[in-house]
Amino acid sequence: MTHPVTIKSTAQITHNVDRLTVERPDGYEFTPGHATDVHVDKPGWEDEDRPFTFTGLTDAPDLEFTIKIYPSHDGVTEQIDRLEAGDRLVLDDPWGTIDYKGKGTFIAAGAGVTPFIAILRDLNAKDQIGGHRLIFTNKSEKDIILKEEWDAMEGLETLYTLTDQPESPHAIGRIDRTFLSQHVADFDQHFYICGPEAFVGDIKSALLDLGAKEDRIVFEDGMDG
Structure with missing residues (x-):
C-alpha cells in the first residue's frame, strides 16, 4: 500500500x-x-x-x-x-531487518547509523540507554551524524573513529578485526552492524572470528556511508 x-x-x-x-x-x-x-x-x-x-x-x-x-x-x-x-x-509500508534484540554494541559506518537512530532514541526515552555502546566510523568530524545528541545520552558509551582526519583527537583508522580486538572486551553480547555491504561483511566476519555468536549479530548492508 x-x-x-x-x-x-x-x-x-x-x-x-x-x-x-x-x-x-x-x-x-x-x-x-x-x-x-x-x-x-x-x-x-x-x-x-x-x-x-x-x-x-x-x-x-x-x-x-x-x-x-x-x-x-x-x-x-x-x-x-x-x-x-x-x-x-x-x-510504502514499513519493512526492515534491524530489530533490537537486547543490550549490546552498535557499529556503524557513515549513513549506516540511520537505522540505529530510532532504536537509541527509543532506549533513551525509556531510560534504558545505559550499558549500550555506539562505535561510529566516518571520514572526518564534520561527517558524524548527530554527534551532539549521542554525546548527550547519559549512559551511552561512544567511540568515534575517523579515516581521513589524522589530527583529530578521536581514534584514527578503519574498524577491522584488530580495532575490535583492541576496543571490545566482551564478545558475548549483541552486536548491531550497518553500513556499506563490504563493511558489514568484514565486521561480521571479524566478530565471529573473535568469538561473537552468530545469532547475536543483527545487521543490514547497503547503507552507503
Missing part, C-alpha cells in the same frame, strides 16, 4: 545530511530500526524510490527521516535535497 504525505519541515544537520519531517498517515506504525521505500511525488520521479529509515520516535505525531544527500548521483536524494515544506512524498 502507498501513502501520500506532505513534508512539514526540512533541515540540514550536517554538510550532506538532511532531516525531513512529514505528516504521519492514520494508523501508520513502524518498529525502531525499520525503513520504508520513499518516492518523490514529482513528474518523472514516480517510479523511482529509495529505502530510508524512520529516525523519530514511534509515538511522535509526525514521521522523521535523516537522509544523506548524494548530489553527484543525479538521483532521488538530490531531488529530496531540493524539497521544501508543502512538497509531497509517497511512502
Whole structure:
C-alpha cells in the first residue's frame, strides 16, 4: 500500500545530511530500526524510490527521516535535497531487518547509523540507554551524524573513529578485526552492524572470528556511508 504525505519541515544537520519531517498517515506504525521505500511525488520521479529509515520516535505525531544527500548521483536524494515544506512524498509500508534484540554494541559506518537512530532514541526515552555502546566510523568530524545528541545520552558509551582526519583527537583508522580486538572486551553480547555491504561483511566476519555468536549479530548492508 502507498501513502501520500506532505513534508512539514526540512533541515540540514550536517554538510550532506538532511532531516525531513512529514505528516504521519492514520494508523501508520513502524518498529525502531525499520525503513520504508520513499518516492518523490514529482513528474518523472514516480517510479523511482529509495529505502530510508524512520529516525523519530514511534509515538511522535509526525514521521522523521535523516537522509544523506548524494548530489553527484543525479538521483532521488538530490531531488529530496531540493524539497521544501508543502512538497509531497509517497511512502510504502514499513519493512526492515534491524530489530533490537537486547543490550549490546552498535557499529556503524557513515549513513549506516540511520537505522540505529530510532532504536537509541527509543532506549533513551525509556531510560534504558545505559550499558549500550555506539562505535561510529566516518571520514572526518564534520561527517558524524548527530554527534551532539549521542554525546548527550547519559549512559551511552561512544567511540568515534575517523579515516581521513589524522589530527583529530578521536581514534584514527578503519574498524577491522584488530580495532575490535583492541576496543571490545566482551564478545558475548549483541552486536548491531550497518553500513556499506563490504563493511558489514568484514565486521561480521571479524566478530565471529573473535568469538561473537552468530545469532547475536543483527545487521543490514547497503547503507552507503
